[in-house]
Amino acid sequence: MSPLLPLLRAENLTTGYAGRRGSSGERSGITRNFSGEIFPGEMICLLGSNGSGKSTLLRTLGGFLSPLEGRIFLEEKPLEGYAPSERAKKIGVVHTGNPSVPYMTVEDLVLTGRHPHTPWHGGLSERDRERGARILRLLGLEALQKRLLEKVSDGERRRAWLGRALAQETPLLLLDEPLAFIDLPGGAAILHLLRRLAAEEGRGILFSSHQIQGALSMADRTWLLTPSGECLQGVGEDLLLRGDLERAYLGDTENSGGVRFSQEEALFFAPPSREPLGEVVLSGPSGAALKWSRSALERRGFCLLSSGPPELPYVELRQGFPEDSPVWCCSWGEQKRRCASLEEVLGFVEPSVRRKGKDSL
């Protein structure tokens, strides 16, 4: 398929903890018979529910946990044959924790990534500092670089830990939830940055995330861990459209606690569980305003129809130009109101339905 040699290749890998953790080890998510490759320039996202074994797989692929079975090759040489110092020049990692170290600044933490490139005494060269400065710039941490890790927010500290891995300048990056604690725009920016690093510098990146939509749409391929210990591989959108994603996260629908999956948006959501308050007819041009009108009305427990008998409340969304703010024309029987916000719309339809409920009693 690819003329390149894989950076990392796993053969018939079974991950997990060798009986050391007793019965809890059985539950802690074991991936069985996994074979996969990470090529240079490729960004792969690792998905799976809590406890499906994402961290265990990442730790095993990085050589921090021995596989129960199978073999791992780093640049076609057995991973266990690498001395720690050689491996450190090939694999950079981010683990799940987000600790701070007393008196250590954001810049200090990023520069610890240069460790494998420094001489025995650990002194930093001008080049090391330049690399560190570049990473700080790329991650938008320049203004924070002299701040103590204890004094920055969780998301900012997470960025610094990611920066540490990037500063290590390894061809392969194994990132366990690099986007944890980071806000959505920040997460998107980081995924964009990782993409760039993969494309421009030929790095191979495997990262796990719970921001399914962002991860899936940015990654070249997706590895999806299922509760049964399989790993489904493919283009993320394929996994989504085949329903694999939904099955992997929700398992049996009976146990999903009412949570459903929207294929269109790659989002999980919990539909309102209470009895429907009543019916409302909603109409308008499709777009964000209609989608969120639906969301607000459905959350209140209204069943939405696109047309219906005149005794039902009507909500008509009007929007002239995209930049115009939407207007909702509501009517119920003789009452009519132009609403400028969904709060007003809810205020209009809710008492009307309540009244109707009382009438019918």
Add this chain to the structure above:
Amino acid sequence: MTPHGSGIRGHLCLLGLLALLGGALFGGELFFGSVNIPLRGTLEYLLTGEGLSPEEAVILRELRFPRGCAAWLGGASLGVAGLLMQTWFRNPLGGPFLLGTSSGASLGVALVLLGLPLAGRVPALGSALLLGASFGGALAALLVILLGSRSLRGNTGILLLGLMLGYLANAGVTVLLAFGSLSGMRSYLSWSFGTFGGISPSDLPLFALVCASALGISLGLGKSLNALLLGESYAASLGISLGRVRFLVFLATALAAGGVTAFCGPVAFLGVAVPHLCRGLFRSWDHRLLLPACILGGGALALGADLLTRLGPRGTLLPLNAVTALLGVPVVLWVLFRYRSGEGEL
């Protein structure tokens, strides 16, 4: 890792000040004592070897000088041992005394001083034998803590394990005391109070050698210890071979704690306090700075503590451990409160 320009200069200045402070306190060790030796004579004797009466010269050469050396070396070694343990076990309250290392060493010493006579052998009281037993005891206690830290989560658990280990070692010592000979008991008890003054000039080179090797090993570990601050996994990902570093950390700690305990008795609280004082003073996490800082700072603090023992009423000496506890307990409490408030998690 190292701060730029002015930061480095500032740190070097501080290190220089600590060295000077140590030197000044060492001078104090030579000058202050129950026998009044004139300052001018002392200085002249140091420079030319003349100027003091033979008795005064003996006091200076055989008592005060070894005592000062032992205090500086002991403080430096305990400070470094504390730093190594705090970083390795990721426990801000790590130290030879709190984690039971000193107790293990005490048991080793008790076995030599009390146990061997019981077994019908009168020990030749070789310092090397005492040192070996103390080193062995310290290493054994460290290994127990290491094993415990594998399955115990959280710092409190390890601390309690260290405490229990201390009690166990003390129980062993009490049994030996109960059956021991009177002379053995006397020599054990006088040792167990802890003092820098008990070292004989002939033992000083051996003690210095042990301390110097511990300090030398640890000075080479700065880079690895920095990586270990991030946790074992990250340290491994940065290319640290954990097995090798563990061996060196434990060797240096056991040499330092075992050595000091063999020659000076179980000295409390210096080990845990010195690293915190140095971190606070230098506002740094960098072991390449903290290691020399703990050596110079630990040496100075021990000399200061030893000088304070001379403030006893009517020329009597206060017990060394009373003074070190007065200095160390506030530091431990400060760490506890800082830790509880969630500010730092070393």
